[in-house]
Amino acid sequence: MSVKVPASRTRVGKYELGRTLGEGSFAKVKFAKNVETGDFVAIKIVDRDQVLRHKMVEQAKHGRLKEDEARRYFQQLINAVDYCHSRGVFHRDLKPENLLLDSYGVLKISDFGLSAISQQVREDGLLHTACGTPNYVAPEVLNDKGYDGRASDVWSCGVILFVLMAGFLPFDESNLMALYRKICRADFSCPSWFSSGAKKLIKRILDPNPDTRMTISQMLEDEWFKKGYKPPHFDKEEEVNLDDVDAIFNDSKENLVTEKKEKPVSMNAFELISRTKSFSLENLFEKQTGLVKRETRFTSQRPPNEIMSKIEEAAKPLGFNVRKGNYKMKLQGDKTGRKGQLSVATEGVTTTADGSIIS
Structure with a gap:
């Protein structure tokens, strides 16, 4: 008589790990179960050796950027987002993790997996799919009443600027509902080291009302934003007559x-x-x-x-x-x-x- 032995499962603390949901260069995401409550969760496991080998710990210690440096990257971000919008593309998941720098220090936007195009806009002129990363998502996206892709992207850009200059998030709560309440009220405060021009700009961008929120065209006229600003340059293409x-x-x-x-x-x-x-x-x-x-x-x-x-x-x-x-x-x-x-x-x-x- 043979006895079937169940396959052993790895347990980390109170979580029992299951199948792999996804895998990247430095980490895996595993399906897991809380053995105490029975709740199912996703756990991200980071390869420590890989992190140390690529000096990612040191990069996390850099903290906030100087205001001039943050402004330069923010200007490039706005140029890139403005170009996307001119082509009818709305990113919908803008965050620092999706921003890359090339060998010349030029900012690039990546990961358009959640993006939408103008053809997806409904008859009311709005998008209706709630998506994005909670800390960077605009209030109107959470309200589930439809939203303008341009305005929601601008909000995310404002959160990114805050993070670059502060080194921490403007909206951050362990409880998701508490986080959403803060976002919908735009309940945040700028650190003391922010200049008055930066504070004014960020508050106009992080306006919970998308109708009065600062637009990119208004941003291009802002005194703080214009300092050292370099307009985007595109290769001239042959004119079509x-x-x-x-x-x-x-x-x-x-x-x-x-x-x-x-x-x-x-x-x-x-x-x-x-x-x-x-x-x-x-x-x-x-x-x-x-x-x-x-x-x-x-x-x-x-x-x-x-x-x-x-x-x-x-x-x-x-x-x-x-x-x-x-x-x-x-x-x-x-x-x-x-x-x-x-x-x-x-x-x-x-x-x-x-x-x-x-x-």
């Missing part, structure tokens, strides 16, 4: 596209690679020079006019102006962002059974 596109759609013989009623032939992988530059294997053996043109090609057994109609059907709800003719199509964004309008050119090409190009 829609009048010049007419040549693509005229009826000249040079640009005329015709279609023959022949059933397209299927192509195997080797035929496709041999006829398509974008699938060239040359990149595996030698380095290409010059600019890279972003281009996607695909084959289909559907007729070109049907494919063009499907593209047009998908593009119009996204705000694209569509111009087409002779199986060529130009999609032009109707909103101008920081780097100009987004434009997409599409061209349909059909082939005969012997591989010769018809159009």
